Amino acid sequence: xxxxxxxxxxxxxxxxxxxxxxxxxxxxxxxxxxxxxxxxxxxxxxxxxxxxxxxxxxxxxxxxxxxxxxxxxxxxxxxxxxxxxxxxxxxxxxxxxxxxxxxxxxxxxxxxxxxxxxxxxxxxxxxxxxxxxxxxxxxxxxxxxxxxxxxxxxxxxxxxxxxxxxxxxxxxxxxxxxxxxxxxxxxxxxxxxxxxxxxxxxxxxxxxxxxxxxxxxxxxxxxxxxxxxxxxxxxxxxxxxxxxxxxxxxxxxxxxxxxxxxxxxxxxxxxxxxxxxxxxxxxxxxxxxxxxxxxxxxxxxxxxxxxxxxxxxxxxxxxxxxxxxxxxxxxxxxxxxxxxxxxxxxxxxxxxxxxxxxxxxxxxxxxxxxxxxxxx
Amino acid sequence: xxxxxxxxxxxxxxxxxxxxxxxxxxxxxxxxxxxxxxxxxxxxxxxxxxxxxxxxxxxxxxxxxxxxxxxxxxxxxxxxxxxxxxxxxxxxxxxxxxxxxxxxxxxxxxxxxxxxxxxxxxxxxxxxxxxxxxxxxxxxxxxxxxxxxxxxxxxxxxxxxxxxxxxxxxxxxxxxxxxxxxxxxxxxxxxxxxxxxxxxxxxxxxxxxxxxxxxxxxxxxxxxxxxxxxxxxxxxxxxxxxxxxxxxxxxxxxxxxxxxxxxxxxxxxxxxxxxxxxxxxxxxxxxxxxxxxxxxxxxxxxxxxxxxxxxxxxxxxxxxxxxxxxxxxxxxxxxxxxxxxxxxxxxxxxxxxxxxxxxxxxxxxxxxxxxxxxxxxxxxxxxxxxxxxxxxxxxxxxxxxxxxxxxx
Numbered sequence: 001x002x003x004x005x006x007x008x009x010x011x012x013x014x015x016x017x018x019x020x021x022x023x024x025x026x027x028x029x030x031x032x033x034x035x036x037x038x039x040x041x042x043x044x045x046x047x048x049x050x051x052x053x054x055x056x057x058x059x060x061x062x063x064x065x066x067x068x069x070x071x072x073x074x075x076x077x078x079x080x081x082x083x084x085x086x087x088x089x090x091x092x093x094x095x096x097x098x099x100x101x102x103x104x105x106x107x108x109x110x111x112x113x114x115x116x117x118x119x120x121x122x123x124x125x126x127x128x129x130x131x132x133x134x135x136x137x138x139x140x141x142x143x144x145x146x147x148x149x150x151x152x153x154x155x156x157x158x159x160x161x162x163x164x165x166x167x168x169x170x171x172x173x174x175x176x177x178x179x180x181x182x183x184x185x186x187x188x189x190x191x192x193x194x195x196x197x198x199x200x201x202x203x204x205x206x207x208x209x210x211x212x213x214x215x216x217x218x219x220x221x222x223x224x225x226x227x228x229x230x231x232x233x234x235x236x237x238x239x240x241x242x243x244x245x246x247x248x249x250x251x252x253x254x255x256x257x258x259x260x261x262x263x264x265x266x267x268x269x270x271x272x273x274x275x276x277x278x279x280x281x282x283x284x285x286x287x288x289x290x291x292x293x294x295x296x297x298x299x300x301x302x303x304x305x306x307x308x309x310x311x312x313x314x315x316x317x318x319x320x321x322x323x324x325x326x327x328x329x330x331x332x333x334x335x336x337x338x339x340x341x342x343x344x345x346x347x348x349x350x351x352x353x354x355x356x357x358x359x360x361x362x363x364x365x366x367x368x369x370x371x372x373x374x375x376x
Numbered sequence: 377x378x379x380x381x382x383x384x385x386x387x388x389x390x391x392x393x394x395x396x397x398x399x400x401x402x403x404x405x406x407x408x409x410x411x412x413x414x415x416x417x418x419x420x421x422x423x424x425x426x427x428x429x430x431x432x433x434x435x436x437x438x439x440x441x442x443x444x445x446x447x448x449x450x451x452x453x454x455x456x457x458x459x460x461x462x463x464x465x466x467x468x469x470x471x472x473x474x475x476x477x478x479x480x481x482x483x484x485x486x487x488x489x490x491x492x493x494x495x496x497x498x499x500x501x502x503x504x505x506x507x508x509x510x511x512x513x514x515x516x517x518x519x520x521x522x523x524x525x526x527x528x529x530x531x532x533x534x535x536x537x538x539x540x541x542x543x544x545x546x547x548x549x550x551x552x553x554x555x556x557x558x559x560x561x562x563x564x565x566x567x568x569x570x571x572x573x574x575x576x577x578x579x580x581x582x583x584x585x586x587x588x589x590x591x592x593x594x595x596x597x598x599x600x601x602x603x604x605x606x607x608x609x610x611x612x613x614x615x616x617x618x619x620x621x622x623x624x625x626x627x628x629x630x631x632x633x634x635x636x637x638x639x640x641x642x643x644x645x646x647x648x649x650x651x652x653x654x655x656x657x658x659x660x661x662x663x664x665x666x667x668x669x670x671x672x673x674x675x676x677x678x679x680x681x682x683x684x685x686x687x688x689x690x691x692x693x694x695x696x697x698x699x700x701x702x703x704x705x706x707x708x709x710x711x712x713x714x715x716x717x718x719x720x721x722x723x724x725x726x727x728x729x730x731x732x733x734x735x736x737x738x739x740x741x742x743x744x745x746x747x748x749x750x751x752x753x754x755x756x757x758x759x760x761x762x763x764x765x766x767x768x769x770x771x772x773x774x775x776x777x778x779x780x781x782x783x784x
Contacts, residue, residue: 001385001451001685002378003678070377251763266766268752271759278758279696283672290675293377312668360664361657367640367667368654 009074016078023047024082026338032085032198039159039200045086049118054092062112069295073237080241083345085198087121087156093231095122098164102215102223123160125151125204126224135175135221142167142178147211153192155352157202166220174218178211196344228353229306233291239313239349240288243281246320246342250274250327270327277320284316307363314350321346388452392459395432400463409464414588419545422466426500435498444495451684473497477504477550480620484607505546507537507594512783515753518561518614524553533599543579543592546572552613557778564777565613568601586739631701634733636670639708642729646715653715662711669704673697692762699754706741709734
């Protein structure tokens with residue numbers, strides 16, 4: 001039994017913590033949050049690319065570091081802790097993972113080396129507005145090598161060079177995935193205002209844009225689901241990192257804020273609230289760690305591990321972000337304090353890849369499937 | 377990460393499995409251990425099972441060989457407990473003996489006493505109970521009032537203990553008393569062990585809301601204990617009690633039913649007015665919440681085992697797991713009965729599903745949230761010892777015990 005990261009992975013974590021502590025400060029996050037023209041922190045992105053993080057799981061033959069999903073989880077937790085305002089999740093958890101799962105050798109040669117260097121940024125375009133996006137509900141259409149339709153919100157859609165787009169056939173039937181160059185003249189992009197402006201999102205309209213199939217035709221939804229499962233685990237680590245940051249902030253504040261002649265952290269009303277955040281975060285961490293193992297081992301129960309990690313992490317982060325503001329009292333409600341940066345991010349992350357209700361449903365479906373095949 | 381045993385752990389597990397297969401009956405659906413709590417045959421059967429384990433070399437797995445233990449690690453102790461959980465074995469009658477009395481004796485008793493009592497306990501000859509709590513001293517243990525007064529080579533004890541599990545069948549007891557009421561509350565305590573057949577002990581069972589009587593009130597009247605049975609110095613009883621409590625059994629991970637798997641089974645058997653319960657969105661949300669908690673607790677235990685395998689000390693894992701699990705059990709009991717709708721209140725085991733497991737659990741569950749560290753105390757432990765928040769302002773630490781305000 002060794003349910004822990006390795007010594008090398010802890011070294012990687014320390015390196016990430018130090019680097020991001022310097023470069024992804026609250027001031028850096030605010031610089032993106034408060035400037036509508038700034039989609040992400042380019043300097044931070046370049047720094048992460050130079051450290052090789054952007055190509056963590058890309059095999060060495062394509063210019064990546066050839067490390068495992070566990071290593072990427074270690075980095076993700078630190079990104080979440082510091083709210084790193086970059087297109088990391090879109091380009092690394094989604095576009096790169098989709099290419100690793102489904103692309104042809106030629107596509108790998110074309111995309112992976114540039115992704116690994118951080119020279120090209122990818123994103124994934126699935127949602128088409130308010131409501132659930134799935135194989136049945138999407139309206140974007142592909143035929144004759146071109147696509148038509150509108151995707152919104154697309155995380156990092158304004159920063160990315162290419163998108164992986166889910167689109168159905170003209171005649172109805174199962175959708176497929178397509179690689180699309182976002183710099184093409186037939187693509188219209190406009191920024192979308194989001195609950196968390198430190199992460200940029202866009203509305204993207206395709207008007208007869210050339211689209212190259214990615215993966216088997218008609219398998220678009222199942223590949224998307226597989227990519228989302230893997231991304232859910234990585235995002236769970238970001239969420240755990242964020243929840244931990246909120247807990248640390250709340251504990252620090254509770255120790256130093258005095259009311260009625262004593263530190264507010266000495267009152268059980270505050271103590272028990274913070275203990276509950278700790279418990280939720282530890283449960284989320286445990287489920288996320290299991291997801292990290294499933295990711296690295298490509299375990300058969302990866303979808304179940306992913307759903308459990310996702311649900312636990314979304315609950316923990318939303319709880320921690322909300323109660324962190326409560327612990328800070330009126331100051332927590334101000335623009336000046338950093339509490340709201342986490343409150344925004346917590347909600348955004350729990351909606352990306354689909355909301356909590358949908359992941360809970362998916363978790364129970366996985367449990368039902370496990371039971372019918374008679375495993376323990 | 378690696379969920380497999382190391383070769384050494386695997387070897388021990390195989391040995392344990394092999395031995396258990398030859399010495400106990402494996403669990404099967406619908407089968408329960410032959411004696412339940414409250415049945416008179418249970419205690420001799422529990423003693424016999426300890427003796428069998430002792431002969432087989434599986435008692436006191438993490439205890440030193442010179443006192444009858446196996447001299448292995450706590451990790452191996454957990455591995456054995458995991459394997460044992462697949463067999464029909466007596467409920468944990470010996471958990472206080474092994475988890476609390478023995479470690480305290482090993483720390484504070486004389487060599488001759490260790491030789492006399494530890495192997496006898498491991499062999500199943502002696503069952504211990506723990507006389508700590510009192511009517512006015514539960515979570516606030518140091519508020520206890522049972523008096524000990526020195527009389528020559530003996531001490532004379534008078535007082536009233538409560539919530540004493542197993543006092544009605546225990547052979548021996550550990551006991552904390554107040555020897556100096558003029559000292560501040562934590563400084564006037566003295567700790568002893570005693571023979572339960574000593575004159576001056578009256579045990580009265582307490583009837584719980586479930587109708588069962590697992591624990592007792594114990595009245596001590598002019599009870600004499602030789603000074604040689606004092607553990608730790610006079611006035612040092614609090615430190616000795618902390619030793620006892622710190623050694624609380626490392627959880628075997630076996631939680632009382634119903635847990636996630638039970639409610640998942642019940643949901644899949646149940647038909648609602650809208651169709652199968654498993655198809656109901658509200659039901660599915662609850663299942664997901666309970667699964668991530670059950671799975672989280674299981675995985676937190678995996679982390680504890682990892683720490684133990686490296687020779688590290690356990691962290692706050694048990695506080696987290698107990699807090700989460702005992703509350704979840706109560707929620708599941710409520711929800712399980714709710715699924716049964718108007719029939720859910722029926723307690724007849726021949727009528728209520730799973731032999732009235734949910735109804736029984738509803739009545740048992742409040743105790744789980746109070747005993748062995750209440751929800752509130754566990755949250756205090758987490759916030760003070762893990763998060764480092766300041767302790768509550770205390771009005772009772774410096775004053776002489778006799779001068780403290782108390783409940784009316």
